[in-house]
Amino acid sequence: MSQTEQSQTERGKTPGRLARAWDSDIAWSFRHSPVAIVAGAVSVLIILAAIFAPLIAPHDPFNPATLNLMDGFTPPMEPNAFTGNVYWLGTDNQGRDVFSTILYGARISLFVGFAAVILAMVLGIAAGLVAGYRGGWVDGLLMRFADVQLTFPSILLALLIFGIARGFIPPAYREEMAIWVLIVAIGLSDWVQYARVVRGATMVEKNKEYVQAAKVIGAHPAKIVLRHILPNVLGPVLVIATIGLALAIIAEATLSFLGVGVPPTQPSLGTLIRIGQGFLFSGEWWILLFPSITLLALALSVNLLGDWLRDALNPRLR
Amino acid sequence: MSMHHILKTSRSRLMLGAAAVSLALTGAASAETLRWARVGDALTMDPHSQNEGPTHTLNHHIYETLVGRADDGTLVPRLATEWGISEDDDSVWVFKIREGVKFHDGTDMTAEDVVFSLDRARTPPSGMAALHAAVEEVTAVDDTTVHVRMSGPAPLYVQNLTNTFIMSKAWAEANDVETSPNFAAGEEAYSVRNTNGTGPYKLVERDPEVRTVLEVFEDHWDDAPEVTEIIYTPISEAATRVAALLSGEVDIVQDVPVQDIARLEQTDGVKVVRGPENRNIFFSYDMTSETLDSSNAEDNPFAKPEVREAMAMAIDREAIRQVVMRGESQPSAAPLPPFVNGWTEEMHAFPTPDVERAAELVAEAGYPEGFSVTLNCPNDRYLNDEAICQALVGMLSRINIDVELVAQTRSLHFPLIENWETDFYMLGWGVPTFDSQYVFDFLVHSRGGSYGAFNGSRYANEELDAKIESLATMTDLEARNAVIAEIWEQVMEDRVFLNVHNQVLAYAMRDDITLDVHPENQPRMTTVTFE
Numbered sequence: 001m002s003q004t005e006q007s008q009t010e011r012g013k014t015p016g017r018l019a020r021a022w023d024s025d026i027a028w029s030f031r032h033s034p035v036a037i038v039a040g041a042v043s044v045l046i047i048l049a050a051i052f053a054p055l056i057a058p059h060d061p062f063n064p065a066t067l068n069l070m071d072g073f074t075p076p077m078e079p080n081a082f083t084g085n086v087y088w089l090g091t092d093n094q095g096r097d098v099f100s101t102i103l104y105g106a107r108i109s110l111f112v113g114f115a116a117v118i119l120a121m122v123l124g125i126a127a128g129l130v131a132g133y134r135g136g137w138v139d140g141l142l143m144r145f146a147d148v149q150l151t152f153p154s155i156l157l158a159l160l161i162f163g164i165a166r167g168f169i170p171p172a173y174r175e176e177m178a179i180w181v182l183i184v185a186i187g188l189s190d191w192v193q194y195a196r197v198v199r200g201a202t203m204v205e206k207n208k209e210y211v212q213a214a215k216v217i218g219a220h221p222a223k224i225v226l227r228h229i230l231p232n233v234l235g236p237v238l239v240i241a242t243i244g245l246a247l248a249i250i251a252e253a254t255l256s257f258l259g260v261g262v263p264p265t266q267p268s269l270g271t272l273i274r275i276g277q278g279f280l281f282s283g284e285w286w287i288l289l290f291p292s293i294t295l296l297a298l299a300l301s302v303n304l305l306g307d308w309l310r311d312a313l314n315p316r317l318r
Numbered sequence: 319m320s321m322h323h324i325l326k327t328s329r330s331r332l333m334l335g336a337a338a339v340s341l342a343l344t345g346a347a348s349a350e351t352l353r354w355a356r357v358g359d360a361l362t363m364d365p366h367s368q369n370e371g372p373t374h375t376l377n378h379h380i381y382e383t384l385v386g387r388a389d390d391g392t393l394v395p396r397l398a399t400e401w402g403i404s405e406d407d408d409s410v411w412v413f414k415i416r417e418g419v420k421f422h423d424g425t426d427m428t429a430e431d432v433v434f435s436l437d438r439a440r441t442p443p444s445g446m447a448a449l450h451a452a453v454e455e456v457t458a459v460d461d462t463t464v465h466v467r468m469s470g471p472a473p474l475y476v477q478n479l480t481n482t483f484i485m486s487k488a489w490a491e492a493n494d495v496e497t498s499p500n501f502a503a504g505e506e507a508y509s510v511r512n513t514n515g516t517g518p519y520k521l522v523e524r525d526p527e528v529r530t531v532l533e534v535f536e537d538h539w540d541d542a543p544e545v546t547e548i549i550y551t552p553i554s555e556a557a558t559r560v561a562a563l564l565s566g567e568v569d570i571v572q573d574v575p576v577q578d579i580a581r582l583e584q585t586d587g588v589k590v591v592r593g594p595e596n597r598n599i600f601f602s603y604d605m606t607s608e609t610l611d612s613s614n615a616e617d618n619p620f621a622k623p624e625v626r627e628a629m630a631m632a633i634d635r636e637a638i639r640q641v642v643m644r645g646e647s648q649p650s651a652a653p654l655p656p657f658v659n660g661w662t663e664e665m666h667a668f669p670t671p672d673v674e675r676a677a678e679l680v681a682e683a684g685y686p687e688g689f690s691v692t693l694n695c696p697n698d699r700y701l702n703d704e705a706i707c708q709a710l711v712g713m714l715s716r717i718n719i720d721v722e723l724v725a726q727t728r729s730l731h732f733p734l735i736e737n738w739e740t741d742f743y744m745l746g747w748g749v750p751t752f753d754s755q756y757v758f759d760f761l762v763h764s765r766g767g768s769y770g771a772f773n774g775s776r777y778a779n780e781e782l783d784a785k786i787e788s789l790a791t792m793t794d795l796e797a798r799n800a801v802i803a804e805i806w807e808q809v810m811e812d813r814v815f816l817n818v819h820n821q822v823l824a825y826a827m828r829d830d831i832t833l834d835v836h837p838e839n840q841p842r843m844t845t846v847t848f849e
Contacts, residue, residue, distance in 0.1 A: 064712035064721075069634065072641040082640075093642070094708050170611075175692065175722040259697065264704065265711055265723050278556045281564075282577035 029312040039304035046298050050106040057100035058087075062266050071095035073279075076286050090286040092275055098286060101272060102294050108268035109295070112182050113249040117241050119187030120248075124194020125237060129225050131195065132202025143199065146192045155254055157189040162260055175263050182261050186251045193240055201233035235313050242306035246299045253295055269295045351547040352831075352843055355559055356572035358698045359527045359552040361729055364509040365483035366438055366498040369445040369760075369771075370732070371597075371748055372699075374481045375840040376550060379532055380422075381483035381515035384413055384432070385476060389834060391657070391752055393476065397427070397484050397516065401476055404465070408793070411466040411475055420537045421486045422513070422520045429458035434487035436466065440768070443505075444498035447768035448759045449478040449751075452790040470791030477751040489514040502736040518543055518844050527552055543844040554698045554727075563588060563826055570833065572841065574824040576646040576701060582826045593835030594648065595823045596657040597748040599700055601629075601693075601710065601816040602761075603741060606776035610741040612692035612722070619689050619719075620742070626813040628679035632717045633710065634671045635818060642705045646822045653757070653815035654747075657837060660754030660802040665810060677717040688718025694740040695723060696731040701821055707744055735774035743774055746821065748838055754802045758786040762809055777814050 021027060030036050049056060060066055074080040076090040076098075089098040127146070131139040149157065162185040169177050205211060206229065214224045249269075255261040256270030257277075264271060269291050276288030360376040361368045384398035397416050404410040419427040433456045440450035452475065455467040468475060490496050490509070499507035513521045518540065519532035532548040551568060553559040556575035562568045564585065574582065574590065583590050603620040604610060610618050619625045635649035652665035680688060695707035704725040711721045721742075734740040749756050763769040763786045764778035785801050792798040809815070823835050830849040833841055 063715070065715040067712045069637040069641050069709050069712060093705055094712065095641070175724065259725075263723055264708055264725060278575065279577055280557045281560050281581050282575075283581070284577070 026312055030308070033308055033312075035304055036308040039301040039308070042297055042301040043305060046106060046294065046301075047110060049103055050110050053100075053103035053107050057097075057103045059097045059100040061096040061101040061104055064265060067095045069095050073284055075284075089290045090284075092272070092287045093279065093284075096267075098272075098290050101267060102269070102291055105267050105269045105272050105291065106294060106298065108179065108262055108266065109249050109252055109270070109298070112179060112186065112252040112268070113245050115183040116186035116190065116248040116252070117244045119183060120190040120244065121194055121237065121241055123187070124191040125198050125230070127191065127195040128198025128233075129202055129230065132199040133206055133221065133225050133229065135203075139199070142195070146195055149189075149192050154189040155251060158185040158251060158255060159258075159260065161185040161188050162255065178262050182252060182255060185255070186248050189251075190244060190248065193244070194237060197236050197240060198233050201236060202229055205229045205232050239306060239310040239313060242309055243303060246302040246306065249295070249302070250299050269298075349546045350544055350848060351549060352545040352570065352846060353549045353551065353568040354570045354572065354843065355551045355553050355562055355568040357552065357554055357556075357559065358728060359530070359550075361732075362499070362501060362510045363513050363521065363524065364495070364499055364501075364507065365435070365485050365513075365515070366444040366446050367501045367510070369449075369481065371839055374750075376530065377483060377513075377515075378481075378517070378840060379519045379548065379843060380513045380517045380521055381485065382517050383482055384415075384479050384484065387480045387750070387838070389836060391837070393480070397432070403471075403473065407467075408471045409468045409791075411468065411472070413464045413466070415462045415464060416539060417462055419516050419539050421489065421516055422535055423486070423489060424537075425486060425488060427484065427486070427516050429461055429464050431487050432456075432464045432484055433458045434490065435484040436464075436482065438485070438490070438496065438498055439482045441497060442768060443500035443502070445501060445771065446482055446498075448771055449482065449756070451759065451768040468791065471793045472790050473793050473795075474751070474753060474755070475790075477753060478756070480750050484516065485509075486514050502733045504733075519548060540844075543846070544848055545843050545846050548843050560826075563828075566828075569831060570825060570827040570846075572825055572839075573701065574826045576644045576824070579644075579646065579824050579826075587829055588826055589829040590824050590826045591833070591835050592646075592822065592824045593837065594655075594657075595748070595821040595835075595839050596655050596750075596752070596837045597700075597746050597821045597839065598650065598653060598655045599703075599706065599744070599746045599818045599821060600653050601742065601744055601818070602775045602814065603743075603816075604738075604774070604776050605812075605814070606778060610691060612741050613689055615685065615689040615691075617684075619683065619685060619691070622683040623813070624679045624683035625685075626816075628676040628683070628717055629714065629719070629816055630813060631669070631672045631676035631679070632713050633816060633818070634713055635668060636670075638706055638709050638818060642702050642709055643819070643822075646701070646824065647819040648822060649819045651817050653761075653809070653817045654749065654754060655820045658749045658752055658754055658757070659799070660757075660806060662803075662806075665806060671713075673713075673716050680717050680719065685718065688720060690720040690722065691742050692722045692724055692740075694731060694734050694743040695725040696728040696744065697725040699728040699731070700744075700746045703744060703746075706818060735772055738774065738776065740774060745772065745774070747772075750838055754806065755786070755789045758782075758789070758805060762786065762805070762814065775814050777812070779808065779812075782808055 070082040071080050071085055071091050072093050072095040074087050074091040076088060079086050087097045091097055127142050131142040162181055165181045165184060166174060211224060211228060214228055252261060252268060253270030256268050257274045262268050262271060272291035273288060279287050358372055360373040361370055362373060365377055365381045382397050384396060385393045386396040388394050397419060398413040399416050400414040402412055404412050415429050415432055421427055436456045439446040440453050452468045452472050453466055454469050457465050459465055493508040495507050495509040499505040499510060511524050518535055518538045520535045522533045523531035530550040534546040553562060559571050560578045563571045579590055582588050605620045607618055639645060639647045639649050650666045651668035652661055654661050693707055695704055697704040707723055707725060711723050714721050735743055747757060759769055760772045763783050765773050782805055785805055789798060789801060823839055825833060825835055827833060832847045
């Protein structure tokens, strides 16, 4: 706290938005945490590489017409025995360039991860705000439902939702919809934690004076909840969301590894690991190793960012 | 000319009595447990519900058939000691039933049980019905003689009996399983998880997809096998299966992934045996419906001969052999393996792929922009099944056919074909009768009654249907082979099947175990010997 004020007075002028952000508690804590800096850099690198995959990747591995089966099983940095082509990280069993496939696969993993977290967050916040603010039977109903859901491991629940959702989709659209079904499955299996945290925070906030004041002037409950309470409960939600992103990415990889996620012709990181796993004993280590390292780096760095954010936002640790 | 078959005398086992004595003396002193792993489990323990390889393979240890097939393809006696066509009527088959055979529950097997089992097997929804389509009536003449009356002379009928198991009539009635459960409809029944056969092993534990334990049946009529206990474990992941063998967790791995053969051969304490399987792997498609559920085309592209021809020109079988199968396959355009009567060198030959011409053909057929379709594949049934499908997706995309691949476990995949819920699918077909008629009955004859259970192409040709039906009762084998050739000519011309290759099998095992590759991929653990 005092550091921030100090630096502001030293400059002696009204700081701009960027400068204020740079000087904020969070930014200060970030600058002084080497782990957060490295984790942030790795996350940003992978996310940017995934976003710009079509520009960076030497091949489009999702276009089967560009693949040559004879390129299959090329070791990294060595020419293929039949075609003579060289690939940085080698090729998989279908002749897909592993490097390009990782970039495109990370795209799917990240997209599913972000979308699932947003879905879980929206559901969880809505349920938590309503339960916390209204209390009574609404609270009882929503929270008992959440309790029941918590008794199931979320990956089992995701499998269940995935299976049911596929049953409703006509076969012709199943593969196109696979990614969306995956998002819904992971999102629905994950909303409970958000709801619990938001409910707790809402119950604390709703008795505070500013909320009482808003009630007295006759503000609509929806307005009170959204304008006044929501911004004050977002801090812990942000922490859960960051760690939740890492978990969602791993959940997607797990489902794809089990073979229920995205189709094998459009592999995500988990699908790639599943494919590579079959070639562990025959010596084609690169198909498994490089996607695994990417998944590990991504999940670990996002998780570390989440840990750091939790500490940074916790007033008791300051 | 009337047939003058006399009852064929079987090879009698002179050693049988002596073996029984030695068994009584040694008892279970040399207990040997064999831990056997393969990619998938038997779909059901019911003896007649499914006509499927892995299901028969496990059931052959528990149930027995009237006749068995030796590794060289000849028929050998099992529950029937002698068989032949009746001297009085050439459309009646006579079977002499082995005496002194007991079911696992201790009751005696009689001719009545044989009559009951054959009737159960030939009544839909039994998966074995097509093999017995020509049977009119089964009767027990006395305690050890069964007559099977055919709709006409059927000199090859006995070839169809190698996978039709004999079960206890009393047991079936007591447990309400007088008819075979309908597998495609997912029907549960007592016989799906419980057994009562006459085979060399009894089922003692059944946990589907996890673990099945068989224990030697002391009162079995034949020589006692060296293996006294079998622990059967399905392990679907290729790497896990191989790791289980390397770590000594299992003794035999039946479905060795092609990529691991070389490594296993170099590992101490492990050996690999190889041999061709009597099975071909192919694709087929709905070539009859007006439209396809999974396609964006307004009509049915597979109904057009140009499209089917284009696909045949686009598939690169040699690349699949070299990369996907690592040399462990026999590429072929013939939709039947060379073991089978009716196979010819001409059917086997295939041209080098011509992608450009194939793409033109697709455009000429009325799809200048191409079309999309979903391909259904099993991912735990055939060697590298999913990878073969993926390779085909790439090859077809080059001729503007945009394929969505759905690869799933075989218990979900096969009903799609049986229920006509797939437009485009992979199937592998083994031929236990070693005769083309079996392929025609199941895959070519239009669906109806006991015919065409796996005819997923909806192919229906009345003229061919009549020819196929006539095969069952033709006694002049030369004329019959000529009809088989005519049928194949039409089927090849219509391109009902897009064949990929014939499978080559590899079994890996501890090196003190001896087990030969079975051409139908139905190894019998009774033949296992230890050093």
